[in-house]
Amino acid sequence: MKTIFSTCTPTLIALITLSTLSCTQYQIPDREIPVLEEEAAIVSTCNPDTVYFSNDILPLVVSSCATTGCHDKDSHKDGVILTDYSSIIRTGEIKPGNPNDSEFFETLTDDGDDLMPPPPYDPLNSDQIQMIRQWIAQGAQNNACSDGCDTTNVTYSGQIWPMMESYCTGCHSTSNAGGGIVIAGYDDLVSLAGNGSLMGSIRYEEGYAKMPTNQQLSECNINLLQKWIDDGFPEL
Numbered sequence: 001m002k003t004i005f006s007t008c009t010p011t012l013i014a015l016i017t018l019s020t021l022s023c024t025q026y027q028i029p030d031r032e033i034p035v036l037e038e039e040a041a042i043v044s045t046c047n048p049d050t051v052y053f054s055n056d057i058l059p060l061v062v063s064s065c066a067t068t069g070c071h072d073k074d075s076h077k078d079g080v081i082l083t084d085y086s087s088i089i090r091t092g093e094i095k096p097g098n099p100n101d102s103e104f105f106e107t108l109t110d111d112g113d114d115l116m117p118p119p120p121y122d123p124l125n126s127d128q129i130q131m132i133r134q135w136i137a138q139g140a141q142n143n144a145c146s147d148g149c150d151t152t153n154v155t156y157s158g159q160i161w162p163m164m165e166s167y168c169t170g171c172h173s174t175s176n177a178g179g180g181i182v183i184a185g186y187d188d189l190v191s192l193a194g195n196g197s198l199m200g201s202i203r204y205e206e207g208y209a210k211m212p213t214n215q216q217l218s219e220c221n222i223n224l225l226q227k228w229i230d231d232g233f234p235e236l
């Protein structure tokens with residue numbers, strides 16, 4: 001018995017090593033794990049035909065989906081975490097280039113129980129859904145752009161309301177009023193600006209809740225809001 005074992009063992013080890021090696025070689029091409037870039041690739045000119053993850057997608061997803069009780073890190077409903085690029089791709093089961101085969105995208109337009117955000121929350125509007133579709137179709141990249149900051153002609157409909165829709169209204173709609181504060185339109189925002197809490201909270205000043213909660217607005221966006229207030233809240 002002893003002799004048989006001693007001659008067999010090296011052969012066995014060699015066999016195991018060989019099979020492990022060949023398994024590893026054959027498994028790699030089978031796996032469909034996209035390369036996840038944690039750091040956004042920033043370009044200095046924003047192409048109007050490109051949807052950028054950091055500028056357009058992340059703020060919207062965080063304020064509409066990654067709220068307490070839903071898809072923030074602590075709540076992670078159904079194992080879905082929508083707070084950062086790699087979690088959104090992985091747990092949202094996003095197939096770059098293929099929105100219709102991406103779980104995350106499907107739920108935005110579902111006509112049954114899977115619709116996200118679920119009632120009583122408002123669903124995303126068609127522009128927002130279209131933007132997410134385009135981002136996934138363009139490869140669901142971790143991209144960003146910075147175009148300088150043009151504060152010459154700041155209006156409510158031009159820059160301010162779109163900014164609110166990306167960063168704020170998911171948590172401050174009539175159906176989901178964080179802290180009881182509703183930002184549903186022009187008058188709401190003018191009154192928050194008037195009592196100081198708008199700039200206090202976005203500048204992360206002492207005595208105010210920090211808004212948005214996860215990450216401060218860019219300097220450009222803060223300047224745009226300040227300019228809009230200084231100019232007397234132009235509507236158009």
Ligand code: HEC
Nearest residue numbers: 063067167168171178179181197198201208209211212213
């Ligand atoms: C993730 C959810 C969430 C997002 C996104 C969010 N808020 Fe809030 N906001 C809250 C909650 C919750 C409160 C109440 C916090 C508290 O009282 O501590 C609040 C409070 C506020 C307040 C009152 C602050 C104070 O101290 O009086 C203002 C003003 C405000 N938010 C504006 C905004 C604006 C503007 C944005 C977008 C730039 C925004 N919020 C984004 C959840 C959110």
